[in-house]
Amino acid sequence: MRAMNIAATGMQAQQLNVEVISHNIANINTTGYKQQRAEFQDLLYENLRRPGAPSSDADTIVPAGVQLGLGVKTAAVYRIDSQGSLLSTESPLDIAIEGNGFFPIDLPDGETGYTRSGSFQLNAEGLIVTADGHTLQPGIVVDPTATEIGVNASGEVVVKLPGQTEEQVVGQIQLASFANRSGLEAIGDNLFTETDASGAAQLGNPGVNGVGTIRQGFLESSNVNVVAELTNMITAQRAYEMNSKVIQTTDEMYSTVTQMR
Numbered sequence: 001m002r003a004m005n006i007a008a009t010g011m012q013a014q015q016l017n018v019e020v021i022s023h024n025i026a027n028i029n030t031t032g033y034k035q036q037r038a039e040f041q042d043l044l045y046e047n048l049r050r051p052g053a054p055s056s057d058a059d060t061i062v063p064a065g066v067q068l069g070l071g072v073k074t075a076a077v078y079r080i081d082s083q084g085s086l087l088s089t090e091s092p093l094d095i096a097i098e099g100n101g102f103f104p105i106d107l108p109d110g111e112t113g114y115t116r117s118g119s120f121q122l123n124a125e126g127l128i129v130t131a132d133g134h135t136l137q138p139g140i141v142v143d144p145t146a147t148e149i150g151v152n153a154s155g156e157v158v159v160k161l162p163g164q165t166e167e168q169v170v171g172q173i174q175l176a177s178f179a180n181r182s183g184l185e186a187i188g189d190n191l192f193t194e195t196d197a198s199g200a201a202q203l204g205n206p207g208v209n210g211v212g213t214i215r216q217g218f219l220e221s222s223n224v225n226v227v228a229e230l231t232n233m234i235t236a237q238r239a240y241e242m243n244s245k246v247i248q249t250t251d252e253m254y255s256t257v258t259q260m261r
Helices: 003-026 226-258
Strands: 036-042 045-049 066-069 072-079 086-088 095-098 103-106 112-115 148-151 156-160 168-172 175-177 185-188 191-193 202-204 213-216 218-220
Touching: 003 036, 003 072, 003 226, 103 175, 148 213
Parallel strands: 095 218
Antiparallel strands: 036 072, 045 066, 086 218, 095 213, 103 112, 112 191, 148 156, 156 168, 175 202, 185 191
């Protein structure tokens, strides 16, 4: 009987489903986090009687046949890129993206990372950096004596220095967009890197060519829906229990056969 192996694939699939859901719930308060969803596919079929095969010399064919499925497998874990809520922080270097786009970040190995988390600070040299000290591209230096720091919707960074009445533009924030955002590779720390699936990054100023705009003093919250995740958790748990019940029933059937005299 194939039922035991088939049910085992179902239990493994639901275990992964619960792991994805638990990861979503764990990142409810992670800035810029995007909800993930597991997708599944049925496994290969064993053809005991192939549909469309001839059934007699009179050119009759089998209308349906007999195909037995062999279980389920994980096809992909997608990211759902819907916009998270914008939370006001009133910090001048908290920057949210409203719409499409990622902040390009210099990584220590020389590669470029991309993030939706706009919680920035100034380092000792006055550069705008992430919480881990990675520089926001292009490197923008803010005078430490500046009394005000402003970032407008198009990404211009302006400061007001002591003794000056007019604001001074010190840099331009650019955003990266991708043909397939789901193809980005997550590397942790709210960072992604481009892959062949995502396509090359297209840099542009905020608000131009479909790229989102900048909101200073805000952070994008996670787009995880807690109620939906808890509902999905219950559904996955019940599916896991049903597959385990199939294994238990199959074992009882085996036991009945072995006890026949």
